[in-house]
Amino acid sequence: MDLNTIERNETDSASQSAAAASAPAKKVFVKTYGCQMNVYDSQRMTDALAADGYTATDVIADADLVLLNTCHIREKAAEKVYSELGRIRDMKAERAAVGREMLIGVAGCVAQAEGAEIIRRSPAVDLVIGPQTYHRLPDVLARVRGGEKIVETEYAIEDKFEHLPQPKRAEMIKRGVTAFLTVQEGCDKFCTFCVVPYTRGSEVSRPVAQIVAEAERLADAGVREVTLLGQNVNAWHGKGEDGMEWGLGRLLFRLAEIPGLARLRYTTSHPRDMDDELIAAHRDLPALMPYLHLPVQSGSDRILKAMNRRHTAKDYLALLERIRAARGDIALSGDFIVGFPGETDADFEATMGLVRQVNYASAFSFKYSPRPGTPGADMPDQVPEAVKDERLQRLQALLLKQQQDFGLSLVGCTIDTLIEKPGRQAGQKVGRSPWLQPVIVDEKAGEIGDIIRVRITKTGYNSLFAELA
Ligand code: SAH
Ligand code: SF4
Numbered sequence: 001m002d003l004n005t006i007e008r009n010e011t012d013s014a015s016q017s018a019a020a021a022s023a024p025a026k027k028v029f030v031k032t033y034g035c036q037m038n039v040y041d042s043q044r045m046t047d048a049l050a051a052d053g054y055t056a057t058d059v060i061a062d063a064d065l066v067l068l069n070t071c072h073i074r075e076k077a078a079e080k081v082y083s084e085l086g087r088i089r090d091m092k093a094e095r096a097a098v099g100r101e102m103l104i105g106v107a108g109c110v111a112q113a114e115g116a117e118i119i120r121r122s123p124a125v126d127l128v129i130g131p132q133t134y135h136r137l138p139d140v141l142a143r144v145r146g147g148e149k150i151v152e153t154e155y156a157i158e159d160k161f162e163h164l165p166q167p168k169r170a171e172m173i174k175r176g177v178t179a180f181l182t183v184q185e186g187c188d189k190f191c192t193f194c195v196v197p198y199t200r201g202s203e204v205s206r207p208v209a210q211i212v213a214e215a216e217r218l219a220d221a222g223v224r225e226v227t228l229l230g231q232n233v234n235a236w237h238g239k240g241e242d243g244m245e246w247g248l249g250r251l252l253f254r255l256a257e258i259p260g261l262a263r264l265r266y267t268t269s270h271p272r273d274m275d276d277e278l279i280a281a282h283r284d285l286p287a288l289m290p291y292l293h294l295p296v297q298s299g300s301d302r303i304l305k306a307m308n309r310r311h312t313a314k315d316y317l318a319l320l321e322r323i324r325a326a327r328g329d330i331a332l333s334g335d336f337i338v339g340f341p342g343e344t345d346a347d348f349e350a351t352m353g354l355v356r357q358v359n360y361a362s363a364f365s366f367k368y369s370p371r372p373g374t375p376g377a378d379m380p381d382q383v384p385e386a387v388k389d390e391r392l393q394r395l396q397a398l399l400l401k402q403q404q405d406f407g408l409s410l411v412g413c414t415i416d417t418l419i420e421k422p423g424r425q426a427g428q429k430v431g432r433s434p435w436l437q438p439v440i441v442d443e444k445a446g447e448i449g450d451i452i453r454v455r456i457t458k459t460g461y462n463s464l465f466a467e468l469a
């Protein structure tokens, strides 16, 4: 997953609560950075705020409350937040000049990592709230309106998922036929480059009953495809309906029983947690899409060890062999870091070699970004920026070629497509292939939510064109 390019506004207008019906509704503008878990959290914050009388807006200047849901994974991601805060501060001043308030909140992983430092650097910020405490948002806002500045980054002992309100059905329907569902949060793996264990805390798995209830509500609102989310989603292990502990494979079998849910996915996985039951789910569950995001980061054992990934390149390749034996048409995706401290030319060539061997359908690759507080940041032999640049370019060229070849290999094939939304051009609709590619079809090919059989006619840069089979 490309954690830096998902940057979207929560434009869905939330339904007005009864309390807000008399007074003019307050408006919230939410901007989301980072991974899909932040996308999910932004929706849930919007839901919590709807219960507090806020409707969502996509016009920032109209907002009584601006919330930035931030990402700390790389330096660039974190710095973006401060430049955005500068812009918003000016809007706040413009609104204040005409006697209107604009509260500014920072949520997400930068909030968790930097806490009060954010208000020190950007005094216009009114509240800073970490990802574990979103259920407290209405209380926090009440205090902020009373004139306090609040930094709320203590991990709550209670489970945020139990306290966050669910959206109204009408709101769910507006959100479309695909949905994210966070089942696991946090990470105990401590890869030496990564901030996630510090920003999201230790691993927590939601219980099966909670997940099934949420998935049933989604299905009831017309959702056809659910992507289960977790920083380490395949390490999910929760209390089952029989009181026993279940793993992700078993959970997938259970979710596949829900009427209406035709497609299941999960992301992001760690190679160490691909167990037999999960691989069996890929073999036996038609609803589980044949696409797996399984980051490896590097093809060099020396670097993998320094990263604390706790597997070798050979382990990873052997695992892929088992997965491919279970599901022949599975397509692989991955994440890579180039220029981790100590990475030599030979280490980088090992990564290129592994990529050639695996043949990825898509992948994301990044220059190593030293993150404060992680062991990698203090390691000797940091790689010069120019070397990172050159390696990234070579790796991305190879990955792009593989992605395009994968698209081309589908031309002439007949595949299933879930129709998701109207196309950008008149007369078109956009669907999604089993391998996550956008599929452009004639708008008469089917209705949104339909799964249709199409024949691929040609490829675009990142999409497929198709006609009804
Ligand atoms: N839990 C997932 C990844 C979460 S972070 C896993 O274990 O694979 C998503 C991706 O961001 C990582 O896979 C990694 O490729 C990249 N990333 C994380 N920290 C980074 C850093 N300090 N510099 C560059 N890329 C990083
Ligand atoms: Fe970060 Fe590693 Fe945890 Fe993934 S497994 S979130 S890379 S520490």
Ligand code: F3S
Residues within 6 Å of the ligand: 003, 033, 034, 035, 036, 037, 038, 070, 071, 072, 073, 108, 109, 195, 196, 199, 200, 231
């Ligand atoms: Fe970024 Fe936090 Fe996700 S650091 S990648 S938003 S878990």
